[in-house]
Amino acid sequence: MTSTATTDTPVKLTKKDFDAGIDVRWCPGCGDFAILAAVQRTLPELPYKKEDYVFVSGIGCSSRFPYYMATYGFHTIHGRAPAIAMGVKATRPELSVWVATGDGDALSIGGNHFIHTLRRNPDINILLFNNRIYGLTKGQYSPTSETGKKTKSSPLGSIDHPFNPVSVALGAEGTFIARVVDRDAKHVSEILKAAALHKGTSFMEIYQNCLIFNDGAYNHMTERSVKAENVLYLEEGKPLLFGEKNEKGIVLDELGQPKAVRVEDVGIDAILKHDPKSPDPSYAFMLSRMGLDGVLPTPVGIFRAVERPTYEDMLHKQIADAKPDGKKADLHDLLTSGSSWTIS
Numbered sequence: 285m286t287s288t289a290t291t292d293t294p295v296k297l298t299k300k301d302f303d304a305g306i307d308v309r310w311c312p313g314c315g316d317f318a319i320l321a322a323v324q325r326t327l328p329e330l331p332y333k334k335e336d337y338v339f340v341s342g343i344g345c346s347s348r349f350p351y352y353m354a355t356y357g358f359h360t361i362h363g364r365a366p367a368i369a370m371g372v373k374a375t376r377p378e379l380s381v382w383v384a385t386g387d388g389d390a391l392s393i394g395g396n397h398f399i400h401t402l403r404r405n406p407d408i409n410i411l412l413f414n415n416r417i418y419g420l421t422k423g424q425y426s427p428t429s430e431t432g433k434k435t436k437s438s439p440l441g442s443i444d445h446p447f448n449p450v451s452v453a454l455g456a457e458g459t460f461i462a463r464v465v466d467r468d469a470k471h472v473s474e475i476l477k478a479a480a481l482h483k484g485t486s487f488m489e490i491y492q493n494c495l496i497f498n499d500g501a502y503n504h505m506t507e508r509s510v511k512a513e514n515v516l517y518l519e520e521g522k523p524l525l526f527g528e529k530n531e532k533g534i535v536l537d538e539l540g541q542p543k544a545v546r547v548e549d550v551g552i553d554a555i556l557k558h559d560p561k562s563p564d565p566s567y568a569f570m571l572s573r574m575g576l577d578g579v580l581p582t583p584v585g586i587f588r589a590v591e592r593p594t595y596e597d598m599l600h601k602q603i604a605d606a607k608p609d610g611k612k613a614d615l616h617d618l619l620t621s622g623s624s625w626t627i628s
């Protein structure tokens with residue numbers, strides 16, 4: 285099922301229509317530029333009018349996003365963008381509502397809002413720019429920084445165990461969960477479209493390079509010489525293959541754990557086929573753990589896409605059902621009905 289747009293698009297929009305045309309205050313070369321360009325390029329391909337888009341953000345470099353989009357938008361409070369976006373969607377369900385957030389914003393101060401939004405499933409789209417560092421506040425470690433990471437706030441190395449955002453989102457039972465890499469423009473655009481058309485909360489983790497405070501965090505997934513060995517593209521119905529010539533694949537071992545094999549050794553039919561619609565979330569969770577050990581490749585693409593009623597649909601139905609048939613509600617009657625007392 286897909287989201288319904290309010291109206292047909294009468295005018296063909298272009299990338300330029302979404303460019304606010306103001307000075308962009310990110311460091312030259314920041315991965316945020318690539319994400320901004322991908323979003324501006326993709327929105328004209330979606331079935332919404334320009335005035336139907338709303339971008340909501342919290343606090344951080346990534347949260348400057350709404351300024352640069354020629355759409356409606358809010359730059360709100362640290363970590364709370366999902367709550368505000370959910371409110372917008374609940375009151376104006378016809379809008380296409382987006383959240384731009386960082387790993388610190390979404391998973392540290394906003395961790396609570398993040399998991400409860402995924403659980404409630406409003407039809408909004410969350411873009412988490414994960415540079416594994418606090419950019420705006422100048423390079424402190426974040427909830428996704430690797431253990432041992434030396435930063436200004438962890439000079440001897442972080443002793444925290446990091447969050448894996450895709451695993452966290454799956455744990456909160458999000459209905460659409462994906463991962464992309466900022467430099468992979470075509471792929472980012474393809475997944476953005478699928479996320480926008482998903483009815484329910486879409487969550488996209490975007491590996492984003494902060495070249496000032498954490499440069500090269502994803503080099504193993506972007507450098508031409510090693511990318512094929514380290515990145516596995518998830519495609520619905522297709523076998524999990526990777527390597528320069530797709531000569532390697534993933535099978536399950538006797539304990540049900542993923543294992544890399546050569547396709548010529550086992551035959552293509554033995555390779556696991558990707559099923560993002562699997563009702564069992566443990567399959568997607570297993571995928572989300574791949575790549576952490578540095579032995580298996582890191583999956584990108586859509587991990588999970590399943591359907592569940594949206595928060596605003598249930599909310600509006602509940603309100604409609606609660607209204608007395610044909611009668612106008614009377615506030616005085618309401619206040620003096622049920623559990624009320626007269627104190628003499």
Ligand SMILES: Cc1ncc(C[n+]2csc(CCOP(=O)(O)OP(=O)(O)O)c2C)c(N)n1
Pocket residue numbers: 343344345346347362385386387388389390393413415417418419420421426494
């Ligand atoms: C209530 C509150 N606490 C802390 C801060 C400081 N602060 C601003 S942005 C930020 C983290 C930003 O990191 P991230 O979300 O990863 O975004 P990035 O800048 O890397 O895009 C912090 C801790 C704040 N502005 N407000």
Ligand code: SF4
Pocket residue numbers: 309310311313314315316345346415419420493494495496497
């Ligand atoms: S500090 Fe990092 S995340 Fe922030 S604008 Fe600069 S490069 Fe981008």
